Structures are given as structure tokens and as C-alpha cells.
Amino acid sequence: MSKMVEVYGHVQGIRKLGRIGFIVLRTFDSIEQVTVKKENVSEETWRLFKEELGLEYFIRVRGEYVESSIAKLGREILAKEIEVIAPSKPLPIDLSDKVEAEFPTRIRYRYLDIRRPKVKAILKVRSTLLRAAREFFYKMGFVELNFPIIIATATEGGANLFPVKYFDRQAYLAQSAQLYKQSAIPVFGKVFTIGPSFRAEKSRTRKHLTEFWQIDVEKALTTPDELMEIQFKLVKYIHEQILEHNERELEILKVKLEVPEYYHKLSYDEALEVIRRKGFDIKWGEDFGSDEERALCTSFDQPVFVTEFPEQVVAFYYKVKEDDPRLAHRIDMYGPGEYGVEWSSGGLREHDPEKLRRRMIAKGLNPENFGWYLDMFNYGFPPHGGFGMGVERLLQSILKLDKIHETVLYPRTPDILEP
Numbered sequence: 001m002s003k004m005v006e007v008y009g010h011v012q013g014i015r016k017l018g019r020i021g022f023i024v025l026r027t028f029d030s031i032e033q034v035t036v037k038k039e040n041v042s043e044e045t046w047r048l049f050k051e052e053l054g055l056e057y058f059i060r061v062r063g064e065y066v067e068s069s070i071a072k073l074g075r076e077i078l079a080k081e082i083e084v085i086a087p088s089k090p091l092p093i094d095l096s097d098k099v100e101a102e103f104p105t106r107i108r109y110r111y112l113d114i115r116r117p118k119v120k121a122i123l124k125v126r127s128t129l130l131r132a133a134r135e136f137f138y139k140m141g142f143v144e145l146n147f148p149i150i151i152a153t154a155t156e157g158g159a160n161l162f163p164v165k166y167f168d169r170q171a172y173l174a175q176s177a178q179l180y181k182q183s184a185i186p187v188f189g190k191v192f193t194i195g196p197s198f199r200a201e202k203s204r205t206r207k208h209l210t211e212f213w214q215i216d217v218e219k220a221l222t223t224p225d226e227l228m229e230i231q232f233k234l235v236k237y238i239h240e241q242i243l244e245h246n247e248r249e250l251e252i253l254k255v256k257l258e259v260p261e262y263y264h265k266l267s268y269d270e271a272l273e274v275i276r277r278k279g280f281d282i283k284w285g286e287d288f289g290s291d292e293e294r295a296l297c298t299s300f301d302q303p304v305f306v307t308e309f310p311e312q313v314v315a316f317y318y319k320v321k322e323d324d325p326r327l328a329h330r331i332d333m334y335g336p337g338e339y340g341v342e343w344s345s346g347g348l349r350e351h352d353p354e355k356l357r358r359r360m361i362a363k364g365l366n367p368e369n370f371g372w373y374l375d376m377f378n379y380g381f382p383p384h385g386g387f388g389m390g391v392e393r394l395l396q397s398i399l400k401l402d403k404i405h406e407t408v409l410y411p412r413t414p415d416i417l418e419p
Helices: 043-052 103-108 117-139 178-183 224-245 247-253 268-277 290-297 353-362 367-376 391-398
Strands: 002-017 020-026 031-037 058-067 075-086 163-166 169-173 190-198 211-220 264-267 304-310 327-334 342-348 384-390
Touching (some): 002 031, 117 391, 178 190, 224 342, 224 391, 264 268, 268 290, 290 327, 384 391
Parallel strands (some): 264 304
Antiparallel strands (some): 163 169, 304 327, 342 384
């Protein structure tokens, strides 16, 4: 094999040994081994290599591909010419994964940290996850829409909102696309969006971000069983696509990915029993905290749905069970095992405007703040349901990551606002 090539990349490693040397060149797509021999290059190129070239220099290499039994790709580039496109200062953090910096330092230099093979691998898997989700819903005939991020009314009430000065009015960053995706149901029947959500919760945990992305879905004339099937098939398809397209990234991350085979379905009462058997004294009517959630996830090796939550812990827009008003049609999906977390939350929605108004008042909300939302249900609104699935939480489970912060390019938490 002999082929002249021209490649661009960053110097990831460099060795200088007498009249020969080697460069590990990180291109945008691969890792190339470059061999530099004094007799094959000009004096200027040899001087540049020996005296100037350093780590993270962005360079152009012109040379010849030759077979190599040592290089991982089975080839190496025998350099003929090297040009420095952009030099680099000495690095404040190690990018070789030999010495890992403390997390605060990595975040401080996140624009360098993302050059590390492991971080790049995580973000490439994230890209596959997002593409797979879109493919899945397009194949099922869903319509992708984009909803407002700046809103005038809290989606679910409460104080966990980021206020925004909107000219001479008070506005907020959206907690979710919930109210707006519902509004599109009479037109399209089944819709989805993939976009950011914001929650001003001062939670400092392994699974919380203040800015996160959700796969938001809504469908007319659906049932709890159909919503669970859609979510399971979505998660399964995402796993399959990552296995197909990210073999190299999974190898870098040392992750053995297994496609979910089936799912468990528990009522809220049954989930309580599982959690209590793990030693937690959780009372009926309480929502699951992080510890209870972990106890539930570690009890299973396949995804778990929990259905029929107490009405008192769900948002006003959930439909209450007619035969037992203590319960609401909420469905949460949990990932299994040690890295399992809540992946999604959803269920059937209430579409009777008068019932919605009463639910709002009972939960301490002012119906006047939801004028347009309540009014839309007066115009022949079909029954419907849906869910919101957290992109970062799903990715955290798939890749078995300790911190959810690793799943985004630039994480946002109560303590992290830059870069």
C-alpha cells in the first residue's frame, strides 16, 4: 500500500529519537501515526519537528501512507512535509487520560477537556442518540415541532423558574414544552420535539442539571399501554443504533452495551413494596426521592415503568382516574441497575377545561395565569397523552457515567455557569 495524502490534525503525542521521530496525530475522524525520518524531509521540516513542534499544535502533514504492523489502523504516514497551522501554549490539563485532572479544573478548561478521547466519545454517542430519536418518530409518522423557550406562565407552577426580563414584562425560561405541545394535538395528532428545558433547582446531585434536553412527545387518542410501548421501543432503537454506529466509542469508554429485551410494569403501590424491601420507610402518597429511586432501579436488570401515582404528587394537567380519584394516570420510566435513573415521566392528560381549572385551584395555581391554555380546550379538544424523556439521564445510564455533567458539551448547574 502506497498512497500520497494530506491530513490535518492536532499533535496528541510526539517522540523524537535521533534521526527519526513519531507523531500521534488526532484528526477530526481518527488517530493517525506519522513517522518522520530526517532523510525524507527538508531541513526546515526537520528543524520544525525537532525544535518547535509541541502538543496540541494544529498541523498539516503531507506524506505517504505505508503499511504498518504496529499502528492500530494497520498503516502509518511517512511524512514528506509538515506545516504548523496554529501553535499551542503549554497545556493546563493533561489530555492523554494518563493523569486525569480534578473535575472543577476540567470544567474550567472544558474547551480543552472535550478534546480528550473519552469526552469526544461520549458526545459522539449523544449525537447518535438524538439522531436515532428523530428517526424513530419520523418512521412512526410523528411531526417534529419547535416550541417557545421564553414563556409567560410557569408550566407546572412552583418557584423553580429562571426569570427573564422581557422588555417591560416578566417572563421565564421554559420548564418543559408541555403546554405548547398539547396545543398542537388537535392539528397533527402526534408530535415531538427535542429541545432544552430549564429548572432553577439548587440540586447538586449526580443526575441534576439546570439546563437539560428532553425528547418531548404527545399523542392523541392514546392509552397508558401504548405510551409505555412507544417509550420502550424508542429506548430499544436508540440502543441498537448506538451499537451499530458507535463501536469505537463504546470501546474507548469500556462500555458493554446490551439492548433491553423487555420491561417491567409496576403500580405505584407495587413499587413502594420493592423500595420498602430495600429498607426505606416511604409512606403512601410520597414521591420517590433519589435514594428510593436508586433502590427501585437496582432491583431490576431491565427498564421499569411505574404507573398510577397518587394525585397529590402529579402536575395539574394529569388525568385523574375516574374509578379512584386518589390516583392519576402518571407513568414514569426508570433505567435498570446501578446506573439507573428516572428516564421519563408522562401519562394521560386532562382535556376537560373545567376539571383543569379545579385542579389548578386545588394545587394553589391561579387559572387566570393560564388563560390561553384553558381556553383551547373549549374547541373540540381530543383526549391525549405523552411524555418527556431526559436526553442526559438516558445517556448517563447507557454509558454508565457517574456524573450527568459528562453528558453535555458545557454543563449548567447551580455552581457552573461558564465557560
